[in-house]
Amino acid sequence: MNPDALRGHMDALLLSVLEREPLHGYAIIEALQERSGGALNVPTGTVYPALRRLERTGHLVSEWATVGGRRRRTYRLTDSGRKQLEGERSAWQAFTSAIGSVLGPGEVRPSGSA
Amino acid sequence: MNPDALRGHMDALLLSVLEREPLHGYAIIEALQERSGGALNVPTGTVYPALRRLERTGHLVSEWATVGGRRRRTYRLTDSGRKQLEGERSAWQAFTSAIGSVLGPGEVRPSGSA
DNA sequence: TGTCTACATATAGACAGCCTACATGTAGAC
DNA sequence: GTCTACATGTAGGCTGTCTATATGTAGACA
Secondary structure, eight states, rough: HHHHHHHTTHHHHHHHHTTSSSHHHHHHHHHHHHHHTTTOOOOOOHHHHHHHHHHHHHHHHEEEETTTTTTEEEEEEOOOHHHHHHHHHHHHHHHHHHHHHSSSSSSTTOSOOO | HHHHTTTTTHHHHHHHHTTTEEEHHHHHHHHHHTTTTTTTOOOOHHHHHHHHHHHHTEEEEEEEEEEEEEEEEEEEOHHHHHHHHHHHHHHHHHHHHHHHHHHOOTTTTTTTTT
């Protein structure tokens, strides 16, 4: 997967995996991999800064925990984050629709043709 | 449209509008706008450098022409460009599928079921 | 005559986010 | 004693998109 392609969609991905339950960074990475059937292999150097960014903007809050002797920072969606996710979802729809209509050879001709 | 979202998809867009017929930069911008229903408003500062990049990599060739007293640089797809476009199209499929499977809460859900 | 808009191309520099590479540390297996 | 999995984090690089600016023709309009 071309790294540039992820640009601008990372937030949506992170918010989305955190929608159902709070998770820590490492688990988020695994969740992304699993949910995408292995296609999404996001490096830690991308995820951790992105999570902090989302916390800074108030879409996430984090909490430290120690499990099995290891420290985890668990992130949870805020109301603002939930709202943001909604926006990201419709932005995604608009985005794929726009690109798709250019890329797609146009077999999608709506019923009321010219 | 978030500018970052376009990252890594610009080439596909340009190649795609040039698939049917050669066009010059200005016309390409208009074509992108038209084909996307107005959603894609790509500035000249994005398109012209991108076209030159694609020419440098051999996916396009250009030719100068003067029409109505104005100089146009018309771009045309090469065989390499056509092949590249194919790749971009399947990459786009893979990309939307991957992101969609994370983002989409399951539009797979049949409308009737609980 | 002068001004404005549409047409047409181009570059410089800013910006931002994703990546590679590296640093740090625990736990458990072998 | 070493290796792997788990777990977090930062620094710096890269690169493509954007904004702003420059240049120039053609035609409308006053």
